Amino acid sequence: MDEWVRRLLAFKDEHGLWREGDCIVAAVSGGPDSMVMLHLLHTVSDTERLQLVAAHVDHGFRGQESANESTLVRTFAAKLGVPFESVTLDMPSYIEATGMNSQQASRMKRYEFLHAVAARHGASHIALAHHADDQAETVLMRLLRGTGTGGLAGIPVKRRDKNVELIRPLLRINKAELAAYADLHSIPYAIDSSNEKRDYWRNELRLDVLPYLEQHNPQLSSSLNRLAEIASAEDQWMQDETRRAFDRLAARSLGSFCELQRADLASLPLALQRRLIKLILNYLSMETAGLTPGDKADFERIEAIRHAALATSPTTWQTDAGGGIRFYREYDRLRWWIGEPHSRKSSWPPYAYTIEAMDDVLDVPEGGLSFRLTNAVTAADERGRYGADFDADQLLFPLTVRNRRPGDRMSVVGLNGTKKVQDMFVDLKIPPSERDRMPLLVDAAGQVLWIPGARRSAIALTDAGTTNVLRIQAVPSTTNIE
The missing domain is CATH 3.50.40.10 (Phenylalanyl-trna Synthetase, Chain B, domain 3)
Structure with missing residues (x-):
């Protein structure tokens, strides 16, 4: 068995990436990573009884270069006998009209298309071609920006998104190995010229920062990937512990309020206190779904709430918890509300x-x-x-x-x-x-x-x-x- 195929199947078994008979939409940009991913998935599709669909998005940023990439993916998918779907977007006009960040807007529209393709084909999974170098860049970028252990976990191997599972089967294979695989199997691919521009911080980090740091640690990419694996497992354990504490201690109503007894929060280990406050904020408002105790503003907000629960703190206190949520301490009761609780709206009318x-x-x-x-x-x-x-x-x-x-x-x-x-x-x-x-x-x-x-x-x-x-x-x- 091909070494790469063996590694792919071992990774699939370890993380339960798919089951026999599943339909997988492969997001293929035309670059070496996604083209190798499509080839690998096609290679195992018979033994794994997989149904594959290749999906390509032309964002409309690079004119003829983007159009050529679409043709390249279409031709390669046809050669493999894999159904192909594509869309051409006018992202420059969309960004101008909405004022959105170009990367965020492109990601949003790309995922909309991938989900639509998955729905049309009854696919249970969308495969993305992030690899070990991407993981190293992500972990380093989060470290530089400031993050908690959840951020150190980097890109997840898989996660649920709406009604499908996003999977990343190449996450333990580095870019050099993927290039070697492409050469070995004569897989065509395109090089995105925008990847060489330093307009985006990720590009600058990949082109300048990582090579400089690797002078001091040639195994830096491997070290960062190892850190991500360790942090991911430990973060998952902490998430499970936090969920158990939430279910046991919190009275709540989705989209309305959440309540804890001060003594219950104070009895938890410090790390779990922070996690539980974060989970409550996430539970109440999607705006705060990205909160991590390592992000400076969010860390300070979480710490302010945690300190308010201390026995030595004022017994009545309130603050803006972000995302449309207000936090109140009322003696031994801690309460989070979306908006203003009814009983605070200029008091109850006389009765x-x-x-x-x-x-x-x-x-x-x-x-x-x-x-x-x-x-x-x-x-x-x-x-x-x-x-x-x-x-x-x-x-x-x-x-x-x-x-x-x-x-x-x-x-x-x-x-x-x-x-x-x-x-x-x-x-x-x-x-x-x-x-x-x-x-x-x-x-x-x-x-x-x-x-x-x-x-x-x-x-x-x-x-x-x-x-x-x-x-x-x-x-x-x-x-x-x-």
Whole structure:
């Protein structure tokens, strides 16, 4: 068996690049790398029972040179008996009209075409001809720009993109080996003249930076590829650990919010804390899908959030987390929202519900609670934080359930005088986002009698002589508003 074919199949088995009978769209530019890839895939297509389609994109940048490359690929595909599809784009006009970066725009349109070809042929894979030298360039470029371990993993061997898998079967073969293979098998190819121009940083890095560094380490490309392999495996393990922590600890709603307990985040190892924050940002917004803890701006944003969760940090804090996301720390609760949470939009509007009878059920959807009122002869020994007994004969009716108003105060049991409800919320660590929605029970004089789940007042306390007890139990509302 040909040595290159053996290496290709071993790489395929190691990474599960395809299965027998799969249809693969091969992206072929006409350069030596992609032409060799097409030839190799065709060589194994019978034994692997592969269906191949060659797909070529002329971006319209280089006139006749680009047209010649299209003809070259078409002719070579026909010689191999591989179906061929191509498209000619006017990228200069598209870039002028959209103002997009030329490389980003070209990549976007190229992938649109490849996906369309895959859909027409029922292909499960798109093969791309990135090789070991490309990997070395990518890792070095990310190192120079600043990256985390995820960036050091470089170009992935395979990844899911929409409904197909992008695979890179040449990622462990260097360019010199591919050129030798092309010469051995008389494979025609074109040299893209733009690859020799230093207009793009990648070209400058390939033409100048790498050769200079290789004077100090002739095996630099191999070292960078080895680093990518190590980082890729370790990064995958960290991703899996982060996903498990996310599933275990995070309450969330896709495209809306995510919430953690401060202690849960703080209990994780430092590396996992950063990863989990990154995952939450990615979960909420596609704009942040490229976040890596190594990118300076994103690293600083992630660190600001992580530091906000420390016990020594302010207990209430908020910041712009990027991508349309805002982060809030509210005591021991950490929350990420797309946009502005409902409860922060200039607070909840005032609401008030009057209690009509001693035996009644009053639903307060804004506060997330329903109030069940019953008349009893004696007070209960144990009511819990969401239950309260009052001496009905000492109450000023009618009673009202409403949210807070400026100046609200409560006469607290065991405290001389009154205390501001706002100060009580702070003492009780009620999150600011919840304060304007919390229901308060008040009497006809506007005195605050009870804050369910928090405190009751010293007004209308029951004792052994009480014979007319108003018992109120607060339970979750069936029409809770979020």
